[in-house]
Amino acid sequence: MLQPRSDAAWLLALLACAAILTSALAHDQQQQQQQQQQQLQPHTSNWAVLVATSKYWYNYRHIANALSFYRTVKRLGIPDSNIILMLAEDVACNPRNAYPGQVFNDESHRLNVYGSNVEVDYRGSEVTVENFIRVLTGRHDPAMPRPKRMLSDKGSNVLIYISGHGGNEFMKFQDVEELMAQDVADAIQQMHEKGRYRELLLVAETCQAATLYSKITSPNVLAMASSLKGESSYSYLTDMDVGxxxxxxxxxxxxxxxxxVDIHSRLSLAQLMQIYRYEVLDSHFHYDASHYPRPLDTVPVTDFFGSVSSIQPTPALNSTAGDSDSWSYSSYSSSEAAQELDVRRPAAVSSAGHASSSSSSSSQDGYSDCSCSVGSSAVAVGPVQDLPGSIVDTGVYLGMAAVASMVLVASVVAARIMAPLLS
Structure with a gap:
């Protein structure tokens, strides 16, 4: 028969285990609620990383592939500031190009996809596996200029398109190094842990392209490929002038x-995936939605290939008493909204350095703005915003720790009370 003290120790251990289990379940439930809430909220920005990894003139088509996607996403609203374009070969200026400064993607030569306003962020020898991973993870040298960085956040939808030569679980860069499938998975996992995307779409066009995302396990990631393992990805027609x-x-x-497709289109990703036929591709199109939560027939293609989002700007303080702004915003690109917001935002303080009397007018509009004066300077304080996720998570953890501590203290007290009764 166990001694009373042993019985009390066992009881204390059981109660402690129950407290830990309760805390873990509460944490899991909190995470599920946060994920569900995130899925209900629309994305706040779009980013695109477009990469042509192949060097040499005879890989003209890979450069044209990336430039064609560049033109498409730019036409659908993603600004150059949110596009990272990486071209391993400058075919537009190659001396063998019969059309200097131009790149075409069809025999009619109607459209120069290189154009006069293309912004190439990484060119030639800059297109490396290291730089590609640094763009995704944001781990740059402090001296790296802003146009070469992807400044996405946890509200961003990110499109990654990569074209070049590849094989089973690898992609060739510059014909001298390889990007492995595990490298892609690790980079995307870092993006997830650092809050650098809300949803991510990876599009791979290369031989055996489906193997490039075979290692990905991160949430909210959708992947598309031009070919399966063991299949090649083929070119389309040949231009006799370019050769x-x-x-x-x-x-x-x-x-x-x-x-x-235009910015108002409601065509879905499911409809996009239905167009890929073996008779045209000479390979089997493949996609992986095992880590993507939304049904594809409910996801507009503009969620990734465009920049269409609902903007709810913070109302500004008026510089003149009695003035009121009538804010009416429809769904359009976040960059346009930001520019318009900067133009229309009135001054927060008057030229005399005193706080403007906008609190009354803003309260009439249904907003709770306020202003406070420090010395002779006025400081404008906008509406209360949601706390950052890290602060909320910290509060949740501290709360659960406090509950667990209280349960442990209660367990100790109960054990001490029950020990004499069990003896």
């Missing part, structure tokens, strides 16, 4: 679909 193929079949099919 090379101008585009790959997968990109050609994708662009043919997007020529019918």
């Amino acid at each position: 090379l193929s101008l585009i790959d079949r997968f990109t050609w099919s994708t662009l043919d679909f997007f020529e019918r």
Whole structure:
């Protein structure tokens, strides 16, 4: 028979285990609620990373692939500031190019996808595996200029398109190094842990492209590929003037679909995926939605290939008493909204350095703005915003720790009380 003290110790251990289990369950429930809330909230920005990894003139089509996607996402609202374009070969200025300064993606030569306003962020020898991973993870040298950085956050939808030569679980860069499938998975996992995306779409166009995302386990990631393991990804037609193929079949099919899409389109990702046919590609299209929560028929293509989001700007303080702004915003690109907000935002303080009398007018509009004066300077304070996720998480953890501590203290007291009764 166990001694009373042993019985009390066992009881204390059981109560402690129960407290820890309760705390863990509460934490899991909190995480599920946060994920559900995040899924209900629309994304706040769009970013695109477009990469052509192949060097040399004869890989003209890979450069044209990336430039074609660049033109498409830019037309659909993603500004240059939110596009990272990486081209391993400058075919536009290659001496063998019969059309200097121009790159075409079809035989008619109607559209110069290089254009006069293309912004290439990484060119030539700058296109490396290291720089690609640094762009995704944000782990740059402090001296790296802003245009070469992807400044996404936990509200951003990110599109990654990569075109070049590859094989089973690897992608060649510059014909001298390889990006492995595990590298891609690790980089995306870092993005998830650092809050650098809300949802992510990876599009791979290369031979055996589906193997490039075979290691990904991060949440909210959707992946598309032009070919399965053991299959090649083929070019589309050949231009006799240029002497090379101008585009790959997968990109050609994708662009043919997007020529019918504008920023108001409600075409879904499911409809996009239905256009890829073996008769055109000579390979089997594949996608992986095992880590993506939303049904694809409910996801507009503009969630990734465009920049269409609902903007709810913070109302500004009026510089003149009695003035009121009538804010009416429809869904359009976040960059345009930011520019318009900067232009329309009135001064928060008057020229005399006193707080403006906008609190009354703003309260009439249904907003709770306030202003406070420190010395001779006025400081404008806007509406109360939601606390950052890290602060909320810290509060949750501290609360659960406090509950667990209280349960442990109660367990000790109960054990001391029950020990004499059990003896």
